[in-house]
Amino acid sequence: MMLNILKSEFLKTKHSGLVRDAVIIPMFAAIVSLVIGGPEIFTQFTIxxxxxxxxxxxxxxxxxxxxxxxxxxxxxxxxxxxxxTFNIYIAKIFLNILFIIIASFFFVVADLCLKMVFPGIIKIDVRLLVITCLGIVISMLWNIPLIYIVGRKVNSYVVIVLNIFLCFLIAPFIANSSFWEMFPYTYHYHIAEKLYGIKPSGEQLSTFTHTNINSCVLPLFLSLLLFLFFIILLKKVTTHDQDNN
Incomplete structure (x- = not known):
């Protein structure tokens, strides 16, 4: 039954342009970063x-x-x-994760293509870039079930704007605080800082040596824990709404 639901949800995406978006957005991000920051700091800037x-x-x-x-x-x-209902939401969440992984792949591809355009200027450690992108994806997995929970009660556009606002404008100020673990929008900032030396403000750490992936365990663990929590919460919310209907 779950496989049939997954197939049904996938068919809905075939003509929705999601694959196109998953390809274009990361490439656009790489190009914009190059135009704004230049090739010298391209890798850190684009991440x-x-x-x-x-x-x-x-x-x-x-x-x-x-x-x-x-x-x-x-x-x-x-x-x-x-x-x-809950099974359908799980299928949607799974497909969203799949599209985000696809987008991350094309983000790496876009970076490597621009590296070929500026050989000797843009320097990319491919292995580190892939690990960083994977870490960033894992560190924000919690966000996907959360927006589906909030989106059941709140206008979709409000959800999107609030989500970006919290990540882009609020999280950088909290990321360096002593209570960053309480605000999950900061988790991916810690991944980029530990692996690439990128501060939440976007600046490069003055003294930085690539750290071991073990230093990223806490934000990754917290994200996966929250992901599981929101999945359970989504189950309770959908069950509650069905019982009331």
Whole structure:
């Protein structure tokens, strides 16, 4: 049954432009970073703008397209008028994660292509870049089920704007505080800082040596823990709403 739901959700995405968005947005992020920051600090600059703005923008676009798809298909009746609501949300979350991984792959590809354009100026440690992108994805997984929970009660556009606002404008100030663990929007900032020496403000650490991946365990662990918590919460919310209907 779950496989059939997953196939059904995937078919909804075939003509929604999500694959196109997952390719274009990371490439656009790389180009914008090059234009604004120049080739000398390209790698650090593009990682910063990817994790800070464009990745969460992509999450918002994936969510918005999904909401519009459900609205066109029957004003959300495909979700609400069934006892498989939670399973449908799990399928949606799985596909969103898949598209984010695809986007991260094309982000790496875009960086490497621009490196070929500026050989000797743009320097990229491919292995480190891949590990950093993977760490950033894991550190923001919690956000995907959260926006589906909030999106059940709040307007989709409000959810997207608030999500980006918290990540882009609020989280950098909290990331350096002693209570950053309490604000999950800071987790990916710590991944980029530990692996690439990029401060939450976007500046490069004056003295930095690449640290071991073990130093990133805490934000990764907290993100996965929150992801599981929000999945359980989503289950409770959908069950509660079904019982009341």
């Amino acid at each position: 910063y703008w990817w994790e800070t703005l464009f990745l969460f923008l992509l999450v918002g676009i994936l969510f918005l397209n999904d909401q519009k798809s459900e609205q066109r298909a029957g004003d959300f009746q495909n979700i609400e008028a069934t006892d498989k």
